[in-house]
Each structure stands twice: as structure tokens, then as C-alpha cells.
Amino acid sequence: xxxxxxxxxxxxxxxxxxxxxxxxxxxxxxxxxxxxxxxxxxxxxxxxxxxxxxxxxxxxxxxxxxxxxxxxxxxxxxxxxxxxxxxxxxxxxxxxxxxxxxxxxxxxxxxxxxxxxxxxxxxxxxxxxxxxxxxxxxxxxxxxxxxxxxxxxxx
Numbered sequence: 001x002x003x004x005x006x007x008x009x010x011x012x013x014x015x016x017x018x019x020x021x022x023x024x025x026x027x028x029x030x031x032x033x034x035x036x037x038x039x040x041x042x043x044x045x046x047x048x049x050x051x052x053x054x055x056x057x058x059x060x061x062x063x064x065x066x067x068x069x070x071x072x073x074x075x076x077x078x079x080x081x082x083x084x085x086x087x088x089x090x091x092x093x094x095x096x097x098x099x100x101x102x103x104x105x106x107x108x109x110x111x112x113x114x115x116x117x118x119x120x121x122x123x124x125x126x127x128x129x130x131x132x133x134x135x136x137x138x139x140x141x142x143x144x145x146x147x148x149x150x151x152x153x154x155x
Contacts, residue, residue, distance in 0.1 A: 035139035042132045043125045052120055053141060060113040060142055064106050071102045110142050117141040 040050060078095045081087055121129060133140060
């Protein structure tokens with residue numbers, strides 16, 4: 001279950017490198033919102049800021065992609081260890097701890113990217129961004145939620 005959540009977070013960040021989507025997940029019945037367009041409009045991002053955001057999203061997705069590969073290997077090892085006739089609880093625990101550390105790396109990468117985005121904003125844009133996030137909680141500059149961001153046109 002935790003593995004699916006972690007993979008969901010990863011996919012959300014990777015998808016954010018091209019387009020952000022509506023708040024919530026597949027069960028959300030609210031109106032579809034293109035978060036990137038809404039963010040650009042609400043903050044009046046300049047073309048340079050928009051390009052910097054896309055670069056930041058791509059760099060974050062690339063960095064997290066490498067961690068996902070490591071994490072998948074660990075989760076495969078956990079699955080194999082759990083399927084053993086006599087599972088080694090200590091070994092499984094060590095693997096779970098390793099997976100948790102990788103998850104922390106993902107969270108740190110997303111947090112650092114978000115901070116870098118905010119650092120590039122003017123004081124007025126920072127105020128507007130805080131208000132934008134309050135009104136659109138699923139539309140942060142760097143996606144960090146499972147279910148993945150989507151634009152108004154589908155996945």
C-alpha cells in the first residue's frame with residue numbers, strides 16, 4: 001500500500017514536468033482546472049519565470065526518477081522476502097527503513113524545488129502564491145500528491 005502511494009507521488013512529480021492538473025484524484029467531481037495556466041495567470045509569471053518553472057519541474061522529475069528506480073528495487077526485495085517460507089523480519093525491517101529513507105529523499109527534492117520556485121518570485125507574487133495555494137490546494141508549483149496532476153484534457 002505504501003509503495004503504491006510512493007509511486008503515485010513520483011508519477012505526480014514527473015507529470016508536473018509537462019502540465020499540472022486539477023486538485024484531487026480520479027474521484028474528485030469538481031471542475032477541471034489546468035493548474036499551470038491558473039498559476040501563471042494568478043501570479044502573472046513572466047516568460048522567464050515560466051521557463052524557469054518548467055526547468056525546475058524537469059530537474060525535479062529527473063532527480064526523483066533515479067530514486068524511484070532504487071525504491072522499486074527495494075520494494076521488489078521486500079516482496080520477495082515476504083514471500084519466503086520463513087521471512088527474515090530483521091532483513092525486511094532494514095529494507096523498509098531503506099525505502100523510507102528514499103521516500104524522505106523524494107519529499108526533500110519536492111520541498112527544495114518548491115522553495116526554489118518561491119525564491120524566484122517577487123514579494124507580491126509570493127503573497128499571491130499563498131492565496132493561490134489556499135484556493136487551489138492541489139495546484140502547487142511542484143506536485144507532491146498521489147493521484148497525479150492532470151490538465152483539463154485528461155492524463
